[in-house]
Amino acid sequence: MPDLHDVVDEIAEKMGQREDRGAVATYIPQLARVDPRHFGIAVATADGTLACAGDSEIPFSIQSISKVFTLTLALGVVGDSLWRRVGREPSGNAFNSIAQLELEKGVPRNPFINAGALAVTDVILSGHPPREALGEILRFIRFAAQDDSIFIDEAVARSEKATGFRNAALANFMKSFAVLQHPVDHVLGTYFHHCAIAMTCRQLALAGRFLAQSGRNPDTGFSLVSPERARRINALMLTCGHYDGSGEFAFRVGLPGKSGVGGGILAIAPGRASIAVWSPGLDAAGNSHLGRMALEILAHKMKWSIFGD
Template sequence: MHDLDHIVKDIAAEMAERPDRGTVATYIPELANVDAGQFGIAIVDNDGRVFTGGDADTPFSIQSISKVFTLTLALGMAGDRLWRRVGREPSGSPFNSVVQLEFEKGIPRNPFINAGAIAVTDLILSGHQPREALGEILRFVRFLADDPSIAIDEKVAASEQRTGFRNAALANYMKSFGVIENPVDLALGVYFHQCAIAMSCRQLATAARFLAHNGRNPKTGLSVVNAERARRINAIMLTCGHYDGSGEFAYRVGLPGKSGVGGGILAIAPGRASIAVWSPGLDQNGNSHLGRIALEALTKRLGWSIFGA
């Protein structure tokens, strides 16, 4: 076993020194206020030990990383029926692209682009009031992280609701094809709030333990999903988790991962650990610039790439 604590602290120190920090997301006004000088990393290994570096306990807006948890929840509710509404293929387009949706008659390419995630949220909303659906998502994340303090940043949610015109266009377009079943404003309201969940690297890495251990929480032994479903969620994270930067992430890091425009990345080393990194500055694809560099350094030093050391 490598000295994981030493490696994590080393990487955090290296990232703190780097001048190239990417650019914070500005299209959600509240995210534009976040200090780009921050960097955090947390790893939870199979024995439940937590290794942290930098700003690992600073909460940030998880944004699209929430889509991993809503996908897990929706699959638990609908099983493979979910795939009638949303595909499983990489998009090769920006996360908020309208063009592809038009070409493919309202069926989103995968559950991690915005259109696909809105369709997944709509499924969770069916038969519930928005408050109940949101409560269910939040309860699930708190349960996974074993932390009842996790909450929604209402300022970020309000900021997204004021400026989410592209998402509204995607949702209305899908509604016209019957892919969205609930009123568009209700589905969008839940979606914006789910993206505004705030978590630290430590909480995020803890919440994702089940994906590194065949669907089970290694601490309690309780099954969250079966092994096959965990494997499939990881597969979609590998191929679609970084939008049109997914190939580059697989090439450089070699782990299933999911990014968010808040600057977080969740990565899974199957059988080994769950990892969360956070640095608010983004690259041109909307993925954390330093987050990806840190994960590449980590997998190289540890030989954790799923494609071999």
């Protein structure tokens, strides 16, 4: 087996040399300002090894990667009754599609598209004002990463609120079917802010370790979720984590993963490692162009695909 540090360094060098970097998200003005030349990678293994390279210490907006953590929290609040309000199937449509939502009477196809994440956020709001619910989300991520310096980028949150008309339409449509139980502005405000959480690749890889280790945080020995729930979250990441590019990601990389339009991807090699990559340029499906390439190389060289060598 090759040395992990050598592989990670080699990947960062290769990605740094590539000219085809994708295009940064422009519909959120703050994200449009990010330099597409950035590339970072961090790998946290089950044995405690941490391998980082490139821009792994630069915070970036995790965007939809936060949906992994909000889903985990919501399942902790209401358990499997969550699935009465959101499905578990791939969407096959854009992450912010309203057409599919109309056909399915306001019930989102899965928790990782925008509509599904709004429904999950509504569950977390149960019994809490938005500020408290957002604090709970941030505390959970900080606890998972064992890092209290993780923060919400308020400029990104304001930028999302100012341009979030499609998300507002989704939320109002779901409210009309009583899928959302809280005021729409409370759900949207909480959603925009948890998508605006900023993390480095190192922090994100550390935060994802519980999904690689059967629900357990290796620093504390504390189980954040049961092994069964960790497996199910990983299953949803594999089938739904890259929107309508999920099949291509599973085909090429062979790992559960969740992308964000900030250019980050959290990938899980069950029993082996939690991996975070960041490259702001996106492909046509809204996923990190170089991030997917980097994970494909890593999974191949380390023989980490869940489908075998």
